[in-house]
Amino acid sequence: MFKIRRGLIRDLLLEPDRAPPYGAGPLRSRSNLPPSENLPLRTNSSGVADLPAILSKTDRMRQIERFAGQQAMREAPERGAPHQGLMLILSSPSGAGKTTLTRMLLQTKELDLTLSISVTTRLRRSSEIDGIHYTFIDRRQFETLRDAGELLEWAEVHGNLYGTPRAPVAAVLGRGRDVLFDIDYQGTQQVRQNSGADVVTVFILPPSMKELRARLERRAEDSPESIAKRLANAREDILRWAEYDYVLVNHDLQDTFDDLCCILTAERRRKTRVREGIEALVKELLEESAIKPASPLQPESS
Numbered sequence: 001m002f003k004i005r006r007g008l009i010r011d012l013l014l015e016p017d018r019a020p021p022y023g024a025g026p027l028r029s030r031s032n033l034p035p036s037e038n039l040p041l042r043t044n045s046s047g048v049a050d051l052p053a054i055l056s057k058t059d060r061m062r063q064i065e066r067f068a069g070q071q072a073m074r075e076a077p078e079r080g081a082p083h084q085g086l087m088l089i090l091s092s093p094s095g096a097g098k099t100t101l102t103r104m105l106l107q108t109k110e111l112d113l114t115l116s117i118s119v120t121t122r123l124r125r126s127s128e129i130d131g132i133h134y135t136f137i138d139r140r141q142f143e144t145l146r147d148a149g150e151l152l153e154w155a156e157v158h159g160n161l162y163g164t165p166r167a168p169v170a171a172v173l174g175r176g177r178d179v180l181f182d183i184d185y186q187g188t189q190q191v192r193q194n195s196g197a198d199v200v201t202v203f204i205l206p207p208s209m210k211e212l213r214a215r216l217e218r219r220a221e222d223s224p225e226s227i228a229k230r231l232a233n234a235r236e237d238i239l240r241w242a243e244y245d246y247v248l249v250n251h252d253l254q255d256t257f258d259d260l261c262c263i264l265t266a267e268r269r270r271k272t273r274v275r276e277g278i279e280a281l282v283k284e285l286l287e288e289s290a291i292k293p294a295s296p297l298q299p300e301s302s
């Protein structure tokens, strides 16, 4: 079962500044939580978390847990070379929740995801750490990287430049590990063109435009002009939903997170991604079934 501690959800929804950076600190195990924390988390109609609460996991997630060993199987040396990792891309209009979901995925160590840290010319927000959420660079540095071919993809979004450094992504994928991307539709198109079968794309929609605006205002990280620009650009973003493999409506944060875990698990188990390991296992099964059973014991002569 993939567990998120209650405090993390509260921090992410209500006090994003207090949320630990990506991947920081171990999660508490559910069995260590006091009983009052073992309650399902739901957000109310205004999108604010009802507390106290937690994300109990449902049978759906227990099924996922049963398959948790598949990553190890993909990498088992005796079953052949490690499979190339997959690229999980999240996109959404600004404020729909992809940064929050990214944090939850990274905090869930069992998922074993590595974030692709983009470079950007945007100004750093107060809640962001250079080198963890983004690497903040100026336009000249960005253009140097881009012109040297060091970016896997890049785009201009809301008047700023964003790009994915190529080398770290290749290194992680080459070790058979999966990489998580928080990039826009333009970047998604470029990655898909270059990396086709290894790419899984998920589009996150807000439940309503009213709620999208409310989330951007509650996040309180951008100027009113910047929020207005993000809302104006949301129309164009939203229209891109059909280009994605999966589309989720982020009404309840826990439900959306659960759905993402299901998508990731199913995609990891695709026949094309586990073929080498399964072929080796099937060979062993066939060899084992061909071994003749030992002959029955002869009765001792008196």
Ligand SMILES: Nc1nc2c(ncn2[C@@H]2O[C@H](COP(=O)(O)OP(=O)(O)O)[C@@H](O)[C@H]2O)c(=O)[nH]1
Pocket (backbone or CB within 6 Å): 090, 091, 092, 093, 094, 095, 099, 118, 119, 122, 153, 154, 155, 157, 158, 162, 163, 164, 182, 183, 184, 185, 186, 187, 188, 230
């Ligand atoms: N193409 C591309 N888009 C990116 C990259 N990094 C971030 N973005 C997108 O840029 C947009 C703006 O991101 P950000 O400034 O963090 O604002 P937010 O979406 O309001 O949190 C979002 O749609 C991100 O997904 C990148 O490396 N490449």
Ligand SMILES: Nc1ncnc2c1ncn2[C@@H]1O[C@H](COP(=O)(O)OP(=O)(O)O)[C@@H](O)[C@H]1O
Pocket (backbone or CB within 6 Å): 012, 013, 014, 016, 043, 047, 048, 092, 093, 094, 095, 096, 097, 098, 099, 100, 101, 215, 216, 218, 219, 250, 251, 252, 253, 254
């Ligand atoms: N399902 C949800 N219900 C209520 N608030 C949410 C939900 N998902 C995210 N939020 C909040 O909405 C705001 C914007 O989310 P964020 O993850 O920063 O969006 P994005 O990265 O897509 O711009 C944040 O304050 C976050 O805590």
